[in-house]
Amino acid sequence: MEFITYEQEGFVGIITINRPKALNALNSQVLKEIDAALDAVDLETTRCLILTGAGEKSFVAGADIGEMSTLTKAEGEAFGKTGNDVFRKLETFPIPVIAAVNGFALGGGCEISMSCDIRLCSDNAVFGQPEVGLGITPGFGGTQRLARLVGAGKAKEMIYTAFNIKADEAYRIGLVNAVYPQAELMEAAKKMAAKISKNAPIAVRACKKAINEGLDADMDQAIVIEEKLFGSCFETEDQKDGMAAFLNKEKVSGFKNK
Ligand code: DAK
DSSP states (O other): OOSEEEEEETTEEEEEEOOGGGTTOBOHHHHHHHHHHHHHOOTTTOOEEEEEESSSSEEEOOBOHHHHTTOOHHHHHHHHHHHHHHHHHHHTOSSOEEEEEOSEEETHHHHHHHTSSEEEEETTOEEEOOGGGGTSOOOSSHHHHHHHHHOHHHHHHHHHHTOOEEHHHHHHTTSOSEEEOHHHHHHHHHHHHHHHHHSOHHHHHHHHHHHHHHHTSOHHHHHHHHHHHHHHHTTSHHHHHHHHHHHTTOOOSOOOOO
């Protein structure tokens, strides 16, 4: 791959978008490579992913404006679909994905971070949806995910004004879970990923599915979604081990993902 690196550290996989010349902007090739990197993740041995950008300046500075500038309507739609498919794959990926936002997260950068389960950012991070200043709408789910995350009023303000916000404001409005000094961001993301990975993987996956699918349903349906996923954990070895350990006043030495 030209623009993506993948490292495995224990149960944690780290995907880094590495296109420094364009501040890690997403062109079609980068999108295809993220897609391929996700397809290659070994779900037997990987329990959490971290998505980050290379360098200390930018997470992802948006979709590639150079590539988009000459697109026809049909090509624009196709580009939007490629991005949306990858972002949706991330959002529904069976294991949790933490975005470690290490700088600019603009347009498609803000959008890809919102497709992740949890956002941690560096203190120099900047978030925004500048698309209307370029004559387009957010095209990778920004109008939908931002409104769901921070509420319609704040999302509309950010999108209509095309105004960027800094890390502290992103934290204040609930767009990010926590802010760290740049030098500590990856360690913090790894620490959180390791905490997640210690828990029963089948249960963690079921929680992700229950939260995601439940949010798209009304409460009566949502509760049924939870019931079914709750039931699916029973008779797993991890459920037996977890409960037996509690009853024996012990800690599980390590969940088996079975
Ligand atoms: N695309 C391409 N190249 C980019 C880029 C981008 N988004 N952002 C930065 N670069 C490139 C710059 O052109 C520059 O390249 P060279 O001139 O050196 O060759 C290099 O990265 C360094 O950038 P700057 O020189 O501008 O660096 P500064 O520190 O001065 O400024 C900046 C950093 C992030 C504030 C600035 O680069 C900037 O404003 N970048 C653009 C940010 C932006 O507007 N992003 C949103 C893009 S729009 C859709 C699908 C998707 C989307 C929409 C519709 N459909 C098809 C439905 C999504 C749209 C977007 O994401």
